[in-house]
Amino acid sequence: MTCAVLVDTVWLMPEKKPLIHMQQLMLRYPTGKTALSGITLDIKKGQFVYMIGESGAGKSSLLRMFYGGVRPSSGSLMVQHLDMRDANDAKIREIRQRTGIIFQDHRLLFSRTVFENVALPLRVQGWQTQRLIPRVRKVLEYVGLADRLWSYPQALSGGEQQRVAIARAMTANPPLILADEPTGNLDVDTARRVLDYLMDLHRNGATVIMATHDLHLLESHPGRVVQLHGGALVGDDS
Numbered sequence: 001m002t003c004a005v006l007v008d009t010v011w012l013m014p015e016k017k018p019l020i021h022m023q024q025l026m027l028r029y030p031t032g033k034t035a036l037s038g039i040t041l042d043i044k045k046g047q048f049v050y051m052i053g054e055s056g057a058g059k060s061s062l063l064r065m066f067y068g069g070v071r072p073s074s075g076s077l078m079v080q081h082l083d084m085r086d087a088n089d090a091k092i093r094e095i096r097q098r099t100g101i102i103f104q105d106h107r108l109l110f111s112r113t114v115f116e117n118v119a120l121p122l123r124v125q126g127w128q129t130q131r132l133i134p135r136v137r138k139v140l141e142y143v144g145l146a147d148r149l150w151s152y153p154q155a156l157s158g159g160e161q162q163r164v165a166i167a168r169a170m171t172a173n174p175p176l177i178l179a180d181e182p183t184g185n186l187d188v189d190t191a192r193r194v195l196d197y198l199m200d201l202h203r204n205g206a207t208v209i210m211a212t213h214d215l216h217l218l219e220s221h222p223g224r225v226v227q228l229h230g231g232a233l234v235g236d237d238s
C-alpha cells in the first residue's frame with residue numbers, strides 16, 4: 001500500500017511562515033545542566049531534517065521542546081504557530097495532537113495490544129471504536145503488521161515494535177513527525193525500511209525531524225542535516 005491513501009490534503013497547502021522557528025533558544029534542566037544554548041533555526045513545512053551530533057549533544061532535548069515536553073529557559077520558540085514559552089496545558093495538548101512522536105525508547109504500552117497502541121492518538125481525539133478500526137487496520141497494513149493487530153508488544157521483535165511506534169505516530173495523520181533515533185538498534189535492512197516509511201510520509205507532505213547516529217542512512221535517503229555539538233548548533237546544510 002502506498003502512503004498516499006493515508007494522508008489528508010488539508011495540510012499540504014503552501015505556507016510562508018516556518019513550521020518551527022527558534023531564536024537564541026536555551027534550555028537549562030532543573031539539575032542546572034544547560035542542554036541547549038544559542039540555537040537559531042527555522043524548519044519549513046515539508047522538510048525532512050536529520051538532527052545529528054554526539055551522544056549528549058542535545059538532540060532529544062531539542063525534539064522534546066518541539067512538543068512541549070520541556071519549555072525554553074530563554075530565547076523564543078514557535079511550533080505550528082504556537083509560542084512554546086507561555087503555551088498553557090490545553091494548547092500543548094493541541095500541539096501533541098498535531099504531532100506524531102517516535103521516542104528513542106519507542107514507549108509502547110506493553111499491557112495493551114498493538115491495536116490499542118496504534119489507536120491511542122485517535123482515542124485521545126475522541127474517535128469512536130467503530131470509526132477507528134478501519135484506520136488502525138490501514139496503518140498497520142501499511143507497515144506490514146496487519147496480522148499482528150491483537151498481539152502484545154512483547155511478542156514482537158525490536159524492528160516490529162519500532163514499526164508499531166511508526167504506525168502510532170502516523171495514525172492521526174499529523175503534519176509534523178518527530179522521530180528520536182527510530183533506527184537505533186535495528187539491522188541495516190530494517191533501518192532502511194523504517195526510513196522508507198518516514199520518507200514516504202515526507203513525500204506526502206509531512207514535515208519530518210529525525211535524530212540519528214546512523215549517518216550511512218543519509219546516502220540512500222538524503223535530507224537537510226542539522227548538527228548539534230555540546231548543545232550548540234554547529235552545522236546546517238540547508
Ligand SMILES: Nc1ncnc2c1ncn2[C@@H]1O[C@H](COP(=O)(O)OP(=O)(O)OP(=O)(O)O)[C@@H](O)[C@H]1O
Pocket residue numbers: 029030031033034035053054055056057058059060061062104
Ligand atoms: N531530564 C534531564 N535532566 C537533566 N539533564 C538532562 C535531562 N535529559 C538530558 N539531560 C542532559 O542534557 C544533555 C543533552 O541530552 P540529550 O538527551 O538531549 O542528548 P542526545 O543528543 O539526545 O544524546 P543521545 O545521542 O545519547 O540520545 C546531556 O548532557 C544530558 O545528560
Ligand SMILES: [Mg+2]
Pocket residue numbers: 059060061104180211
Ligand atoms: Mg537522544
